[in-house]
Amino acid sequence: MWRASVVTLFPEIFPGPLGASLAGRALAAGIWSLDTVDIRLFATDKHRTVDDTPAGGGPGMVMKPDVLGRAIDAVATDARPRLLLSPRGAPLAQGWIEEFARGAGVVLVCGRFEGVDERVIAARGLEEVSIGDYVLSGGEIAAMALIDACVRLLPGVMGAAASSAEESFADGLLEYPHYTRPQLWEDRPIPEILTSGDHGKIAAWRRAEAERLTRERRPDLWAAFLGRFRGGSGRR
Numbered sequence: 569m570w571r572a573s574v575v576t577l578f579p580e581i582f583p584g585p586l587g588a589s590l591a592g593r594a595l596a597a598g599i600w601s602l603d604t605v606d607i608r609l610f611a612t613d614k615h616r617t618v619d620d621t622p623a624g625g626g627p628g629m630v631m632k633p634d635v636l637g638r639a640i641d642a643v644a645t646d647a648r649p650r651l652l653l654s655p656r657g658a659p660l661a662q663g664w665i666e667e668f669a670r671g672a673g674v675v676l677v678c679g680r681f682e683g684v685d686e687r688v689i690a691a692r693g694l695e696e697v698s699i700g701d702y703v704l705s706g707g708e709i710a711a712m713a714l715i716d717a718c719v720r721l722l723p724g725v726m727g728a729a730a731s732s733a734e735e736s737f738a739d740g741l742l743e744y745p746h747y748t749r750p751q752l753w754e755d756r757p758i759p760e761i762l763t764s765g766d767h768g769k770i771a772a773w774r775r776a777e778a779e780r781l782t783r784e785r786r787p788d789l790w791a792a793f794l795g796r797f798r799g800g801s802g803r804r
């Protein structure tokens with residue numbers, strides 16, 4: 569069973585949205601499991617202190633390495649990657665998600681305040697990952713995004729009808745546009761080719777649209793896509 573362990577100051581937030589829809593059904597079906605470690609339980613003083621002022625001064629508070637280290641140590645030692653959600657981490661992309669989904673699961677450490685003491689990152693071998701170039705107030709929502717993206721790829725979660733093979737990023741391109749009935753909505757028809765029944769032409773149209781959208785919206789992805797044909801590696 570694929571397993572997510574989340575080290576957090578707010579265990580009560582979980583499973584949250586992960587308890588609904590695809591991920592929630594898969595959780596109930598035992599396709600994956602979720603456990604949380606409450607960092608505060610590993611504080612030893614009577615106020616259960618988990619943070620302290622930054623060495624060298626400055627605003628905010630920093631999560632204490634002794635408390636966080638003990639909380640991380642409470643997670644079973646196994647082969648799962650240990651990730652720290654962090655805006656300065658490597659940007660998460662679908663290629664990584666696929667790799668995590670193929671493995672045994674993930675251990676996710678959620679920061680709060682100004683972040684965590686640098687020493688705990690090194691001492692516990694945490695790999696920093698970011699869900700985007702913006703700052704959240706804590707790692708929990710980022711952890712949920714990562715888990716959700718992994719869980720939907722687990723065997724048996726999406727079902728036969730839906731497939732990740734044609735989704736955005738699957739082959740380095742954004743996905744083509746979708747339409748459904750009614751045929752005419754507010755004077756806007758479904759593109760004729762999609763109702764032609766000609767599967768070859770439909771596939772070609774979708775491919776051309778995927779390439780157009782990627783070129784227009786994501787020059788970075790487009791360049792990486794073209795690079796693959798020129799012998800580049802293009803890590804996603």
Ligand SMILES: C[S@@+](CC[C@H](N)C(=O)[O-])C[C@H]1O[C@@H](n2cnc3c(N)ncnc32)[C@H](O)[C@@H]1O
Nearest residue numbers: 653654655679682683698699703704706707710
């Ligand atoms: C307020 S943020 C800390 C920001 C930090 N002082 C900085 O400037 O990089 C608190 C926590 O939210 C989480 N976080 C914020 N933005 C994130 C992002 N884009 N991706 C992943 N985690 C994020 C991290 O766990 C971080 O430790």
